[in-house]
Amino acid sequence: MHLTPDQAANAVERNDCPKCEAPAGSPCRTRAGKTTAKYHTPRFILVPALREELEVLVPDDRGPGRPWKPGPPVEQTPAAPAAVAIRIGYARCSTAQQELQSQLDALEPLCKLIFSEKISTRVKVRPELEKALRLAYDIKEAAPDQEVILTVHELKRxxxxAAELMTLSGQLQSAGVQLELLTGPLTGIHDPNGMGAMFFAVLAAAAQIERNYIREKTLEGQVVAASKGNHGGRPKVIDDDSLLLGLALKDRGVPRPRDREEADHQDRQERRRTSLRRLRVPGARRGRRGRRPGRSARGRSPPAGPRPDNRSRQRHRPGADGTPHPAGSRRHRRPDG
Structure with missing residues (x-):
């Protein structure tokens, strides 16, 4: 968390100086009774955001180099009840076959919000971890006095x-966010100072060694399985017998199922178009031989004038013996031969 010179000075002067015993609200002083040009290290490291700084300068309005004068005392506000720390949980496993429930069961009683994902640590960008860190940073920036803790089941989650773990630890420390481990040698809230930093570096290196060992054993197992004919992956869809049968059918000209489906689809489309052409239009009357009225056999229009009566023509048409058919009787069929 970056602080301006005035903000850093105000944060340092909230505490008494352990070295020169300058009271809160006053700058540090030398043995000669003058104001120092920079705050003493034991005093400014009491501010979490300034622990990594090499020096913190005293602002010009405090009069560095001049005779030391006590500043206005810091108003003692009544002690407020200790705020409950906000714990943000994070759970992770590498593959979809692994389960997260054991980590979630350990985090749920402690954390208000838990981010979980199934992703390998080889992936540099892990979305849920980024969300958890961003939330912790935002809370700490909005309320600097609020205690924010990032809780994980174990360090390798x-x-x-090792380098990534050390970088992440430094980012959490500079932002004022604490790290808590539920299992392992560093169980509890991680102390980034003194021996805690050394143990953290050792465990980070051990986590990397464990990962390399798992990868080497996995590759060794794959080589042994490949020497026995098992190359991994899903089983074959087509065996040797099915391949031989398929080649024989191809040589005989037997169409593939896809070709038969396409041919059947074309046949269905052709039958549908044919049936639509043969579909009768409702209300259209046709002649005796299927011709539409108003057209002759050759497609020409009938002559103008009244149409002759077929019944009168049949009445005067002679039969086979020369005698006319009686009125209203049917025409006899012509004998065979």
Whole structure:
């Protein structure tokens, strides 16, 4: 968390100086009774955001180099009840076959919000971890006095690379966010100072060694399985017998199922178009031989004038013996031959 010179000075002067015993609200002083040009290290490291700084300068309005004068005392506000720390949980496993429930069961009683994902540590960008860190940073920035803790089940849930773990620890420390481990040698809230930093570096290196060992054993197992004919992956869809049968059918000209489906689809489309052409239009009357009225056999229009009566023509048409058919009787069929 970056602080301006005035903000850093105000944060340092909230505490008494352990070295020169300057009271809160006053700058540090020398043995000669003058105001120092920079605050003493034991005093400014009491501010979490300034622990990594090499020096913190005293602002010009405090009069560095001049005779030391006590500043206005810091108003003692009544002690407020201790705020409950906000714990943000994070759970992770590498593959979809692994389960997260054991981590979630350990985090749920402590954390208000838990971010979980199934992703390998080899992936540099882990979305849920980024969300958890961003939320912790935002809370700490909005309320600097609020205690924010990032809780994980074990150290290797964050990363398995020593450099990445050390970088993440430094980012949390500079932002004022604490790290809590539920299992392992560093169980509890991690102390980034003194021996805690050394143990953290050792465990980070051990996590990376464990990851390399798992990878080497996995590759060794794959080589042994490949020497026995098992190359991994899903089983074959087509065996040797099915391949031989397929080649024989291809040589005989037997169409593939896809070709038969396409041919059947074309046949269905052709039958549908044919049936639509043969579909009768409702209300259209046709002649005796299927011709539409108003057209002759050759497609020409009938002559103008009244149409002759077929019944009168049949009445005067002679029969086979020369005698006319009686009126209203049917025409006899012509004998065979």
């Amino acid at each position: 964050l990363a398995r690379n």
